[in-house]
Amino acid sequence: AQSVTQPDIHITVSEGASLELRCNYSYGATPYLFWYVQSPGQGLQLLLKYFSGDTLVQGIKGFEAEFKRSQSSFNLRKPSVHWSDAAEYFCAVGAGNFGNEKLTFGTGTRLTIIP
Protein backbone atom coordinates (compact mmCIF):
# COMPACT_ATOMS: atom_id res chain seq x y z
CA ALA A 1 0.00 0.00 0.00
CA GLN A 2 1.18 3.49 -0.72
CA SER A 3 1.87 6.11 1.93
CA VAL A 4 2.95 9.72 2.14
CA THR A 5 4.90 11.50 4.85
CA GLN A 6 4.98 15.23 5.29
CA PRO A 7 7.43 15.72 8.16
CA ASP A 8 6.65 19.38 8.79
CA ILE A 9 3.31 20.03 10.46
CA HIS A 10 3.67 23.81 10.46
CA ILE A 11 6.08 26.17 8.70
CA THR A 12 6.38 29.92 9.09
CA VAL A 13 8.16 32.03 6.50
CA SER A 14 8.48 35.72 5.83
CA GLU A 15 6.77 37.23 2.83
CA GLY A 16 9.21 37.29 -0.07
CA ALA A 17 11.30 34.43 1.30
CA SER A 18 11.77 31.13 -0.46
CA LEU A 19 9.80 28.05 0.52
CA GLU A 20 10.34 24.32 0.44
CA LEU A 21 7.78 21.84 1.73
CA ARG A 22 8.92 18.26 2.11
CA CYS A 23 7.15 15.15 0.96
CA ASN A 24 8.32 11.54 1.04
CA TYR A 25 6.32 8.70 -0.42
CA SER A 26 6.29 4.95 -0.31
CA TYR A 27 5.03 3.05 -3.32
CA GLY A 28 6.21 -0.12 -5.04
CA ALA A 29 5.97 1.10 -8.62
CA THR A 30 6.34 4.40 -10.40
CA PRO A 31 4.16 6.78 -8.46
CA TYR A 32 1.77 9.41 -9.60
CA LEU A 33 2.45 12.40 -7.33
CA PHE A 34 0.43 15.48 -6.56
CA TRP A 35 0.43 18.61 -4.48
CA TYR A 36 -2.89 20.11 -3.41
CA VAL A 37 -3.56 23.31 -1.48
CA GLN A 38 -6.43 23.97 0.91
CA SER A 39 -7.43 27.45 2.00
CA PRO A 40 -9.47 27.79 5.22
CA GLY A 41 -13.03 26.60 4.80
CA GLN A 42 -12.41 25.41 1.27
CA GLY A 43 -11.87 22.18 -0.56
CA LEU A 44 -8.52 21.14 -1.97
CA GLN A 45 -7.19 22.51 -5.23
CA LEU A 46 -4.52 20.93 -7.41
CA LEU A 47 -1.22 22.81 -7.55
CA LEU A 48 0.74 20.41 -9.74
CA LYS A 49 1.20 16.76 -10.66
CA TYR A 50 3.90 14.36 -11.79
CA PHE A 51 3.16 11.34 -13.93
CA SER A 52 6.34 10.81 -15.94
CA GLY A 53 8.99 12.63 -17.94
CA ASP A 54 10.71 15.76 -16.71
CA THR A 55 11.23 15.40 -12.98
CA LEU A 56 10.83 19.12 -12.38
CA VAL A 57 7.20 20.08 -12.77
CA GLN A 58 5.68 23.52 -12.81
CA GLY A 59 2.34 24.31 -11.28
CA ILE A 60 -0.01 27.15 -10.69
CA LYS A 61 0.73 30.20 -8.55
CA GLY A 62 4.47 29.97 -9.21
CA PHE A 63 4.99 26.63 -7.45
CA GLU A 64 7.25 23.86 -8.68
CA ALA A 65 8.14 20.40 -7.41
CA GLU A 66 10.95 18.00 -8.13
CA PHE A 67 10.58 14.23 -8.22
CA LYS A 68 13.65 12.43 -6.88
CA ARG A 69 13.25 8.70 -7.19
CA SER A 70 16.45 7.91 -5.29
CA GLN A 71 15.16 9.81 -2.28
CA SER A 72 11.48 8.91 -2.70
CA SER A 73 10.74 12.60 -2.44
CA PHE A 74 8.56 15.16 -4.17
CA ASN A 75 9.31 18.47 -2.48
CA LEU A 76 7.35 21.60 -3.27
CA ARG A 77 9.16 24.90 -3.79
CA LYS A 78 8.44 28.52 -4.43
CA PRO A 79 11.18 31.16 -4.82
CA SER A 80 9.24 34.00 -3.20
CA VAL A 81 6.08 33.53 -1.15
CA HIS A 82 3.17 35.93 -1.01
CA TRP A 83 0.80 36.46 1.90
CA SER A 84 -1.92 34.77 -0.16
CA ASP A 85 0.07 31.52 -0.08
CA ALA A 86 -0.89 30.99 3.55
CA ALA A 87 -2.83 27.72 3.50
CA GLU A 88 -2.49 24.01 4.14
CA TYR A 89 -0.56 21.96 1.60
CA PHE A 90 -1.07 18.28 0.96
CA CYS A 91 1.13 15.89 -0.91
CA ALA A 92 -0.58 12.83 -2.39
CA VAL A 93 0.40 9.64 -4.18
CA GLY A 94 -1.81 7.83 -6.66
CA ALA A 95 -2.08 4.18 -7.50
CA GLY A 96 -4.41 2.10 -9.61
CA ASN A 97 -4.32 1.35 -13.27
CA PHE A 98 -3.96 4.92 -14.39
CA GLY A 99 -3.10 6.64 -11.14
CA ASN A 100 -6.59 7.87 -10.72
CA GLU A 101 -7.95 5.71 -7.98
CA LYS A 102 -7.11 5.76 -4.31
CA LEU A 103 -5.15 8.93 -3.87
CA THR A 104 -3.44 8.74 -0.50
CA PHE A 105 -2.83 12.09 1.12
CA GLY A 106 -0.20 13.13 3.60
CA THR A 107 -1.18 14.79 6.86
CA GLY A 108 -0.53 18.24 5.46
CA THR A 109 1.77 21.17 6.20
CA ARG A 110 0.25 24.39 7.41
CA LEU A 111 2.03 27.44 6.00
CA THR A 112 1.98 30.75 7.84
CA ILE A 113 3.33 33.89 6.19
CA ILE A 114 4.62 36.76 8.32
CA PRO A 115 5.05 40.31 6.97
Next chain:
Amino acid sequence: DAGVIQSPRHEVTEMGQEVTLRCKPISGHDYLFWYRQTMMRGLELLIYFNNNVPIDDSGMPEDRFSAKMPNASFSTLKIQPSEPRDSAVYFCASSLKRGGQNGVLFFGEGSRLTVL
Protein backbone atom coordinates in the same frame (compact mmCIF):
# COMPACT_ATOMS: atom_id res chain seq x y z
CA ASP B 1 -18.72 25.43 -15.35
CA ALA B 2 -20.01 24.79 -11.89
CA GLY B 3 -17.68 22.90 -9.63
CA VAL B 4 -18.53 20.06 -7.30
CA ILE B 5 -21.52 21.05 -5.23
CA GLN B 6 -22.06 19.70 -1.74
CA SER B 7 -24.92 20.17 0.66
CA PRO B 8 -25.43 20.98 3.40
CA ARG B 9 -22.34 23.07 4.15
CA HIS B 10 -22.92 22.71 7.86
CA GLU B 11 -24.94 20.16 9.78
CA VAL B 12 -25.39 19.97 13.51
CA THR B 13 -27.29 16.98 14.80
CA GLU B 14 -27.72 14.91 17.90
CA MET B 15 -26.29 11.48 18.47
CA GLY B 16 -28.49 8.78 17.03
CA GLN B 17 -29.96 10.88 14.27
CA GLU B 18 -29.64 10.06 10.60
CA VAL B 19 -27.43 12.31 8.50
CA THR B 20 -27.47 12.55 4.72
CA LEU B 21 -24.79 14.43 2.83
CA ARG B 22 -25.26 15.20 -0.84
CA CYS B 23 -22.92 15.73 -3.76
CA LYS B 24 -23.30 16.81 -7.35
CA PRO B 25 -20.11 16.09 -9.31
CA ILE B 26 -18.84 18.03 -12.28
CA SER B 27 -20.77 17.11 -15.39
CA GLY B 28 -18.95 14.52 -17.47
CA HIS B 29 -16.66 13.29 -14.71
CA ASP B 30 -16.63 9.53 -14.35
CA TYR B 31 -15.16 9.17 -10.87
CA LEU B 32 -16.63 10.32 -7.59
CA PHE B 33 -14.89 10.14 -4.23
CA TRP B 34 -15.98 10.70 -0.65
CA TYR B 35 -13.27 11.79 1.78
CA ARG B 36 -13.43 12.57 5.47
CA GLN B 37 -11.09 15.10 7.11
CA THR B 38 -10.35 15.27 10.82
CA MET B 39 -7.51 16.74 12.82
CA MET B 40 -6.56 13.35 14.18
CA ARG B 41 -6.69 11.26 11.02
CA GLY B 42 -6.26 13.80 8.22
CA LEU B 43 -7.88 13.05 4.87
CA GLU B 44 -9.30 9.56 4.59
CA LEU B 45 -10.82 8.05 1.47
CA LEU B 46 -14.14 6.50 2.41
CA ILE B 47 -15.45 5.20 -0.91
CA TYR B 48 -15.23 5.88 -4.60
CA PHE B 49 -17.40 5.25 -7.63
CA ASN B 50 -16.61 4.78 -11.29
CA ASN B 51 -19.49 5.36 -13.68
CA ASN B 52 -21.90 5.23 -10.72
CA VAL B 53 -20.62 1.84 -9.55
CA PRO B 54 -18.92 1.58 -6.15
CA ILE B 55 -15.37 0.38 -6.71
CA ASP B 56 -13.80 0.42 -3.28
CA ASP B 57 -15.59 1.00 0.01
CA SER B 58 -12.82 -0.34 2.23
CA GLY B 59 -12.47 3.05 3.87
CA MET B 60 -16.03 3.18 5.12
CA PRO B 61 -15.62 3.02 8.87
CA GLU B 62 -18.51 0.71 9.70
CA ASP B 63 -21.98 -0.37 8.76
CA ARG B 64 -23.46 2.88 9.97
CA PHE B 65 -22.03 4.50 6.85
CA SER B 66 -23.48 3.95 3.40
CA ALA B 67 -23.08 5.69 0.06
CA LYS B 68 -25.05 5.61 -3.14
CA MET B 69 -24.75 7.05 -6.60
CA PRO B 70 -28.10 6.54 -8.34
CA ASN B 71 -27.02 8.49 -11.41
CA ALA B 72 -24.06 10.35 -12.86
CA SER B 73 -25.03 13.66 -11.32
CA PHE B 74 -25.83 12.77 -7.73
CA SER B 75 -24.38 10.90 -4.78
CA THR B 76 -25.26 10.61 -1.12
CA LEU B 77 -23.34 9.62 1.98
CA LYS B 78 -25.57 8.52 4.83
CA ILE B 79 -24.71 7.96 8.46
CA GLN B 80 -27.26 6.13 10.56
CA PRO B 81 -27.18 6.37 13.48
CA SER B 82 -24.70 9.20 13.88
CA GLU B 83 -22.19 9.34 16.74
CA PRO B 84 -20.04 12.18 18.11
CA ARG B 85 -16.92 10.58 16.66
CA ASP B 86 -18.38 11.07 13.18
CA SER B 87 -17.88 14.80 13.55
CA ALA B 88 -15.65 15.86 10.67
CA VAL B 89 -15.60 17.64 7.35
CA TYR B 90 -16.79 15.39 4.55
CA PHE B 91 -15.53 16.16 1.07
CA CYS B 92 -16.84 14.99 -2.23
CA ALA B 93 -14.52 15.08 -5.22
CA SER B 94 -14.89 14.13 -8.85
CA SER B 95 -12.43 13.45 -11.62
CA LEU B 96 -12.08 12.45 -15.23
CA LYS B 97 -9.76 9.60 -16.11
CA ARG B 98 -9.26 10.53 -19.73
CA GLY B 99 -7.22 13.27 -21.34
CA GLY B 100 -4.31 13.26 -18.94
CA GLN B 101 -6.50 14.22 -16.05
CA ASN B 102 -5.77 11.10 -14.03
CA GLY B 103 -5.72 11.89 -10.37
CA VAL B 104 -6.81 15.49 -10.81
CA LEU B 105 -9.52 15.67 -8.21
CA PHE B 106 -11.95 18.55 -8.08
CA PHE B 107 -13.17 18.99 -4.54
CA GLY B 108 -16.36 20.47 -3.24
CA GLU B 109 -16.24 22.92 -0.36
CA GLY B 110 -17.12 20.21 2.11
CA SER B 111 -19.89 19.47 4.58
CA ARG B 112 -18.96 20.15 8.17
CA LEU B 113 -20.77 17.70 10.42
CA THR B 114 -21.07 18.14 14.16
CA VAL B 115 -22.72 15.37 16.14
CA LEU B 116 -23.59 16.36 19.70
